[in-house]
Amino acid sequence: xxxxxxxxxxxxxxxxxxxxxxxVTISLFIGLFLAVGMALLRLSNNAFLNFxxxxxxxxFRGTPLLVQIFLIYYGIGQFEMVRESVFWVFFKEAYWCxxxxxxxxxxxxxxxxxxxxxxxxxxxxxxxxxxxxxxxxLLYRRIILPIAxxxxxxxxxxxxxxxxxxxxxxxxxxxxxxxxxxRLVIAKTFSPVEIFIxxxxxxxxxxxxxxRLVSFCEYKLTPHLRYxx
Amino acid sequence: MELELLALGDNGWGDEMLRATLVTxxxxxxxxxxxxxxxIFGTISKLSKKIYVRILxxxxxxxxxxxxxxxxxxxxxxxxxxxxMSLAKLFGYYGYIELNAFVIGSFAVxxxxxAYSTEVMRxxxxxxxxxxxxxxxxxxxxxxxxxxxxxxxxxxxxxxxxxxxVWQLTLKDTALIMVTGLVEIMRQAHVASGSTYSPFTFxxxxxxxxxxxxxxxxxxxxxxxxxxxxxxxxE
Amino acid sequence: MITRFFLTLMTVLFLAIPMSFAGDWSxxxxxxxGAYPPWNGTNAAGELEGAEIDLIADLCARMxxxxxxxxxxxxxxxxxxxxxxxxxxxxxxxxxxxxxxVINFSQGYANEPASFSVMKSSSLASLKASGKVNMDSLDGAxxxxxxxxxxxxxxxxxxxxGSTTHENFVKQVLGDTVTMKSxxxxxxxxxxxxxxxxxxxxxxxxxxEEFMATDKGKDVVFIGPNLGGGPFGAGVGAGLRKADTxxxxxxxxxxxxxxxxxxxxxxxxxWFGKDISM
Numbered sequence: 001x002x003x004x005x006x007x008x009x010x011x012x013x014x015x016x017x018x019x020x021x022x023x024v025t026i027s028l029f030i031g032l033f034l035a036v037g038m039a040l041l042r043l044s045n046n047a048f049l050n051f052x053x054x055x056x057x058x059x060f061r062g063t064p065l066l067v068q069i070f071l072i073y074y075g076i077g078q079f080e081m082v083r084e085s086v087f088w089v090f091f092k093e094a095y096w097c098x099x100x101x102x103x104x105x106x107x108x109x110x111x112x113x114x115x116x117x118x119x120x121x122x123x124x125x126x127x128x129x130x131x132x133x134x135x136x137x138l139l140y141r142r143i144i145l146p147i148a149x150x151x152x153x154x155x156x157x158x159x160x161x162x163x164x165x166x167x168x169x170x171x172x173x174x175x176x177x178x179x180x181x182x183r184l185v186i187a188k189t190f191s192p193v194e195i196f197i198x199x200x201x202x203x204x205x206x207x208x209x210x211x212r213l214v215s216f217c218e219y220k221l222t223p224h225l226r227y228x229x
Numbered sequence: 230m231e232l233e234l235l236a237l238g239d240n241g242w243g244d245e246m247l248r249a250t251l252v253t254x255x256x257x258x259x260x261x262x263x264x265x266x267x268x269i270f271g272t273i274s275k276l277s278k279k280i281y282v283r284i285l286x287x288x289x290x291x292x293x294x295x296x297x298x299x300x301x302x303x304x305x306x307x308x309x310x311x312x313x314m315s316l317a318k319l320f321g322y323y324g325y326i327e328l329n330a331f332v333i334g335s336f337a338v339x340x341x342x343x344a345y346s347t348e349v350m351r352x353x354x355x356x357x358x359x360x361x362x363x364x365x366x367x368x369x370x371x372x373x374x375x376x377x378x379x380x381x382x383x384x385x386x387x388x389x390x391x392x393x394x395v396w397q398l399t400l401k402d403t404a405l406i407m408v409t410g411l412v413e414i415m416r417q418a419h420v421a422s423g424s425t426y427s428p429f430t431f432x433x434x435x436x437x438x439x440x441x442x443x444x445x446x447x448x449x450x451x452x453x454x455x456x457x458x459x460x461x462x463x464e
Numbered sequence: 465m466i467t468r469f470f471l472t473l474m475t476v477l478f479l480a481i482p483m484s485f486a487g488d489w490s491x492x493x494x495x496x497x498g499a500y501p502p503w504n505g506t507n508a509a510g511e512l513e514g515a516e517i518d519l520i521a522d523l524c525a526r527m528x529x530x531x532x533x534x535x536x537x538x539x540x541x542x543x544x545x546x547x548x549x550x551x552x553x554x555x556x557x558x559x560x561x562x563x564x565x566v567i568n569f570s571q572g573y574a575n576e577p578a579s580f581s582v583m584k585s586s587s588l589a590s591l592k593a594s595g596k597v598n599m600d601s602l603d604g605a606x607x608x609x610x611x612x613x614x615x616x617x618x619x620x621x622x623x624x625x626g627s628t629t630h631e632n633f634v635k636q637v638l639g640d641t642v643t644m645k646s647x648x649x650x651x652x653x654x655x656x657x658x659x660x661x662x663x664x665x666x667x668x669x670x671x672x673e674e675f676m677a678t679d680k681g682k683d684v685v686f687i688g689p690n691l692g693g694g695p696f697g698a699g700v701g702a703g704l705r706k707a708d709t710x711x712x713x714x715x716x717x718x719x720x721x722x723x724x725x726x727x728x729x730x731x732x733x734x735w736f737g738k739d740i741s742m
Contacts (some may be wrong), residue, residue, distance in 0.1 A: 038432045062443035064404035066415060071436065074652065076426035077659040092661055094645075126327070135239070157606065164356040168297035169405075174645045179299060183539060187627030190566045192307040192543050200296040200304070234508075245510040276496030307543045330549075410536045410544075420506050420535075423499050426680045 009185055013199055016178035017206065021168045023177065025205030027102035028160060035110035038144070043112065044116055050156050053111070060108030065166050068105060073097040073173045098170035106163055113159060117152030118144055151223045161207050168203070178202055234421070234430055242421040242431070245269050249417035250438050257400045258336050263339030264346045264399065265392075268351060272348030272354060286347070293344035305337040306409045334406035334413075342399045349391030353384045386457040393450035400442055414438055478701050489711055491530045495521050495550035498535040499649040502674045502735035503556035506535075515735035516554050519573070522727055528717040539627055539648060542567060545705060552715065554670070558629045558697030565594045568706050572699025573723075574732060575742040576670045577690035578630055580613065580622075584683045588664055591616045593686040599633075599694020609689045610637065616687075617642050623653050623662035630666040632695040654681060670736050696720065699742050 010053045041053035058066065076082050078093055090096050121144050129143045149156075171180035182199040237243040249257035274286035280308060357380060365375045418435040422428035469648035475622070496504045496516060512533055524531035534550045537563045545553055545567060552570075559569045577596070582588040597606040618641045624631040632645050646661055647653040654675050657665050669690070675681035687732040702719075704712050722728040 014369070028325075044549075059436075063439045064408075064415070065399040065405045067418075067432055067436050067439065074655060075423070075432050076429070077655070077661065078427065078429045083660060088660075092659075100446040112499070123623060154455045160357065165295075165297040168299050171299075174647060174680070179297065183626065186543075187631070188562070190542055190546075192303060192540070196300050196304050198308070200292075203297055203300070204292065208460065221445050234709050240508055242508055243511070250508075258709075303540075307547065309547075311547065343715060362616065363531065369622075377668075408537055408540060410534065417510075421647055424501070424508070426651070426655060426678065 001193050002191055005189060006198050007192055009164040009182075009195055009198050010202075012185060013178050013181055013195075013202055016176060016181040017202055019175065020164070020167050020182075021037050023098060023102060023170065023175075024164050026100075026134030027099050027106055028163055030099075031103045031110055032104035032208060034107040035114055038107055038111035042111060043118065046159075047115065056107045057111060060105055061112070065101065065105050065169055066172065069098065069101040069169055069173060074103045090139060091113045094170075094175050095161040098167075098173060098175050101171070102166060105166065106159065107193070109159055109162070110156065113152050113155045116155065121147045153214065153218050153221065156219075157211065160210050160214065163208060164203065164206055230455065232430070233425060234425055235434055240400055242417070242425075245412075245417050246430070246431075246434055246438065247377065247412065247419065249412055249414045250320065252331075252411065253403050253413040253438075256406065256411070257396070258339065258405050259331075259335035259355065260338035260342050260403070261399050263335060264285030264344075264395070267339065267343030268346035268350045269341060272350040272374065274355060275347065275351050276356045289343045293341055294348075298338075298341055299334055299405050299408070302334075302337040302342055302405050305340065306333055309336065310332055312390070320383050321338050330406075330411035332411050334403070334409055334411045337406060337409075338399055341402055345395045346392065346399060349388050349395060351382065353388035354380060355389075356387050357383050386461070389457050393454070396446055396450065398441060401439070404439075421461065489527065489529055489551075489714060491532070492525075492527070492552065492711070493532045493534055493537045494525065494548035495518075495534050495541060495545060495553045496555040497538050497541065497649075499538070500556050502673055503672060504554075513599050515574075515651040515732050517557065518731045519722075519728070520554055522719040522722055522731065523715065526721055527714050529714075531718070537648065538625065540663075541627075542703065547704060551708065551711060552702050554702045556671075556700055557703050559699055559701045560629055560632075560697035562705065563634075563697075566706075567713055568704045568708070569701040570704065570712060571719055572701045572742050573719050573728060575692070575699040576668045576736075576740045577692045578615070578617070578633070578666060578668050578696055579686045579690055580664050580666050580688045581672050581684050582655065582664045582687055584685050586663060587683055588616055588620070588687055593688060593690075593705055595689035597689045597691050597693075599691065601693070605688075613688045614638060614641060617664060619661040621645060621661070622626065622641070623647060623656060623665040625650050625653055625667065628667075629696045630668075633691070634666055636695055654684075657684065670740060671739070 038053055041049045044050055044053075045149065072091075073094060076097075080130065080206065081093060082088060090100075125143055126139065129139050134142070144156040167177055171177055172185060174180070176184070178199050182195050186195050188196070233241060235241055235243040235246065237247075264380060271286050271289065274282045275290075277283055277286075361379055361383075363377050370378070403413055404415040406413060407419060410416070412420075414435050418431040422431040425431075469555070479486065484599065496512065498504055498506045498512050500514075502514050504512060504516045507513050517533065518665075520531055520533060525637075536544050536549065538555070541553055542563070544550065547633055553567075557563070559572055563569070579593065583627060595605070597608045597609050602610075614637075617638060621644075622638065622642045623645045624634055624647070626648060631644070631646055634642065638644075645656075650667060650671055653662075653665050655668065656662050660681060664687070669686065671685070672684065676684050686688055702715055703713070719728070723741065728741045732741050733739045
């Protein structure tokens with residue numbers, strides 16, 4: 001076990017964590033907005049919208065993220081039509097392809113989580129809201145969504161951790177995140193175990209921070225469950 | 230999309246993709262089995278009264294669930310043979326032990342699957358109404374009897390939805406063992422798309438094959454859940 | 465459910481039992497990539513084929529050994545050797561000092577220069593392919609060629625396959641003047657060149673010529689000088705573990721024999737169209 005190598009590699013891998021954190025935050029942020037929309041589509045009574053949402057979720061939850069990443073990066077890049085269109089500015093960059101894949105993926109999973117949250121809002125609250133004459137929009141904004149988010153927080157925390165881990169897969173399309181840099185260093189030093197251990201420790205730390213963040217949010221959002229302190 | 234590339238037989242990659250699907254299925258089954266085996270020990274440890282046993286099991290699940298699966302697989306792939314060989318050295322065996330890609334892949338995904346299964350089983354154990362256990366104790370059942378007569382039969386019913394999720398996860402994680410050289414769906418698609426310079430065709434085919442596997446798994450698990458919930462009154 | 469899991473458990477344990485250990489070299493496992501034609505590629509029937517695949521069959525016959533070829537991703541090809549997944553690497557691997565620190569190499573059996581490639585339509589195509597540079601002995605003319613390369617490529621995106629001598633060259637010689645992208649396989653690298661995601665790529669000429677002969681690669685051209693020596697290593701050889709000195713002797717002897725009766729040259733001429741053996 002080459003400890004010097006591990007200590008030397010640590011700062012190099014830490015540089016990769018900037019990209020990792022960027023990828024996670026951007027994809028989770030955009031993905032969350034899309035997920036709320038997708039959850040509403042899934043719950044809608046319109047057969048067409050419902051079908052679209054169901055198919056989307058089915059596809060993105062049923063295939064591995066790696067396949068989705070490769071399809072977006074290599075698969076789409078194969079077509080002349082795409083390469084000559086205005087979209088190429090986007091698909092050309094591995095970074096944007098990575099974010100697209102991660103966002104679409106998290107949207108599917110998050111929408112199921114949010115849907116679970118929405119469906120667990122006690123019926124009584126919805127009824128009383130309707131009885132005071134709230135419009136659908138107000139109902140969602142004031143009652144359903146806040147409660148849904150709070151109910152969904154533990155499951156969404158899980159999803160955030162899964163996303164942090166998922167970013168490691170974009171290293172396969174030339175993005176230099178923690179895993180990408182780790183592979184580069186291993187290619188020079190031929191010591192995979194030591195380097196991957198350091199990379200693993202960095203991921204663990206990031207995930208630990210995320211878990212703490214989620215616990216803090218849960219604490220702040222449930223004052224009604226805390227009795228006199 | 231060039232469909233003739235997917236033809237069966239020697240001129241197309243279709244038969245290789247189907248064979249790879251079989252490999253994916255076998256690896257997933259083995260990994261799930263290994264994971265369940267690990268989860269039994271993991272759950273018992275987590276619910277144990279001895280704190281060091283709990284800490285050991287907690288470290289296992291936290292670490293495996295906290296680092297990317299790709300890293301776990303790389304670590305077990307590159308470090309696993311070393312570990313097995315060091316272990317063998319303790320017994321005086323100095324040769325090279327090579328474990329074939331299937332075994333390494335199954336164990337790697339199995340270790341990941343085991344961590345998630347442990348959490349699911351733990352949740353399932355804890356959701357068995359305490360009253361039943363108290364009643365069993367009051368009748369004079371010892372720990373072993375309580376375990377086999379009360380806990381195990383009911384645990385499966387509570388664990389099934391969670392285990393269904395773990396199975397889906399395991400199925401999709403097998404895509405990552407392409408790095409060990411095992412020819413499962415992802416690696417086959419990768420090799421084929423490289424040789425023919427047609428990534429779209431093969432990755433769409435791969436996605437399609439995975440969707441078939443997940444759909445069938447969903448059906449089977451739904452059946453299992455109805456079977457598990459037979460005779461249970463809806464509250 | 466319990467029976468299923470016990471069955472798979474038994475299957476797994478059963479499959480783990482074929483553990484062999486190296487010692488007598490009557491059965492040898494050779495590792496290769498399978499994604500680097502014409503050195504080693506995979507055809508539509510799923511079989512490995514290429515100059516090195518033929519070479520392996522030849523050498524094993526000479527060593528009176530039964531050989532099994534194992535495919536492995538390039539990234540992990542050396543660690544897998546260390547772990548005993550196979551006994552030798554024959555995968556277009558160049559003999560470099562860095563690699564010699566961790567593994568042994570047989571004598572070189574082939575040597576192919578490297579070159580930058582670009583799309584015919586790119587502005588870089590004006591730098592015509594000419595000249596040879598040996599990085600071990602840089603004279604005035606060579607340095608001028610390298611400088612011309614550097615200034616043309618300055619600010620561009622250059623692709624290489626990861627963990628290769630080409631990656632080392634770009635990092636060492638071009639350094640920060642270019643943006644380097646590392647790919648997992650040669651074939652994905654080529655795809656991104658035609659997709660326009662990279663402006664140029666650096667790889668050996670043999671595999672690029674194979675690509676240029678296909679429909680997709682017909683618009684790719686070489687630029688700049690043929691590059692060899694220095695970070696590119698001293699030819700392509702078989703990689704072996706440090707401890708297996710007896711196998712090393714056997715392979716070297718077999719390569720000598722193959723060279724002496726001309727079959728070495730024959731294998732390479734068949735797949736490369738020219739003799740690149742050494």
